[in-house]
Amino acid sequence: MLKINEAFYHLQGKDMFVHKSHSHNEIELIEVVKGAGTVIKNDKTYELKSRYIYIIDARNVHIVYPQPEDCCDYIRNKIVIDADSFEEFCKNIGIIDLLENLFNGAPVSSEYTPEIDLLYKKICSLANMEDTISKGFAHGYIIQLLNVVYSLSKEAQNYSKDTTIQKILSIVADKKGIISLEEISEELHMSKFYVSHMFKNKTGRNISHYISDKVYENAVKMLKENIYSIEEIAFQCGFSAAPAFTRFFKNKSGVSPTLFRKINRKNMEEFI
16 A cells, blocks of 8 residues: 655745755655756756756755745645555556656656646645545545656656757757767767767758768858859868878768769869
8 A cells, every 4th residue: 555654735934854965765746846956866966946846756866955044935845655665556557667666766857737736735635534535536646647757757868868959960060071970069069979869860960971861961062152162162071181081981972072063073074
């Protein structure tokens, strides 16, 4: 049986654990209604923000540090559940994997999901009831809450990946020439292995092939414009010397840059 130890709806101000590093055999489901500060869980630091949800495995050392010190502006919905009964409960209904993802995940926004606040209100109103029916409803609402939060976390992860993809495309576009995976990873402050895997997963293409194709497109554009010399184009495309650029271009097009320019110029003259 799921054991709910505490349930607060729109709790304001300090409680005994605020500002204290601590651990206990419980799970905390917290939605910040109003407040700012810091949350540390799983050795990671997160910003405390209004309308964000924090799922904390309190068996690990953690701290919630709202500002200001007197916590007058810290209002939250808070459900505290016995950890052993919670894990057993999640195993029995087949959502233990979902729970692990929530423990390890970043906070998620509930700003556009009023259903979250309503679920907290229902759970808190039923948590202290002794009858089996009320407890059953409370447990059902907790399942709903976890599923909604999990859906929000997946949306947030997808949005984060989409945003990272856009940043990669922007970096490559701004460079207009050869750029290494290491350079992109450093600019994004991410592992090159993560960037490479995420790009392939989201686009279906290897990032090195994408960069190569964009460099080729840029080279073709400059060759057709007939403004720059082959050496200048090679330099702008990130090559230290024209021969390396020539090998790259010939591998892509089947002809050298010089021959490509001649063919394009002849085609343009015939068209005119």
